[in-house]
């Protein structure tokens with residue numbers, strides 16, 4: 161059996177090449193984030209939740225561009241902690257995640273530079289949504305301990 165040992169550098173280069181081949185770049189991420197949060201703010205259910213929690217959108221949007229750049233292109237630009245940021249939110253129901261994902265998918269579909277970009281983003285968004293939901297709604301002891 162042959163083992164292929166890849167360094168972090170090689171792995172990063174491979175992910176970046178794969179993303180680039182699909183047409184994913186910083187300009188796309190920037191447009192995706194701007195358009196998605198414009199729609200979030202106008203949304204009947206999500207708009208008030210975000211409106212209440214976010215004071216400065218000029219801070220939130222660059223952070224979310226860094227986040228998606230890290231997730232989609234492995235650029236390592238984001239180093240925040242999404243779990244505690246969501247645990248402190250009030251008025252969010254489990255079902256809101258399906259609404260969030262629906263709106264995100266609609267936005268990705270509208271803007272995607274190629275078909276492959278849609279599952280690429282949605283698989284990642286769904287996985288992260290699952291772990292946020294788990295942390296927010298299923299592990300009360302962990303929620304309070306501050307360990308996450």
Ligand code: HEM
Nearest residue numbers: 209210213214227240241242245252256257260285288289
């Ligand atoms: C119903 C679903 C969701 C709601 C209501 C929600 C709401 C919010 C709000 C209000 C903030 C700002 C928190 C603050 O600055 O104090 C935030 C931050 C953030 N959200 Fe969400 N979110 C949801 C789902 C998601 C999902 C599915 C993802 C990822 C795929 C995500 C990724 C992030 C990230 C990375 C931050 C920045 C955390 C930080 O470093 O400060 N969110 N979210």
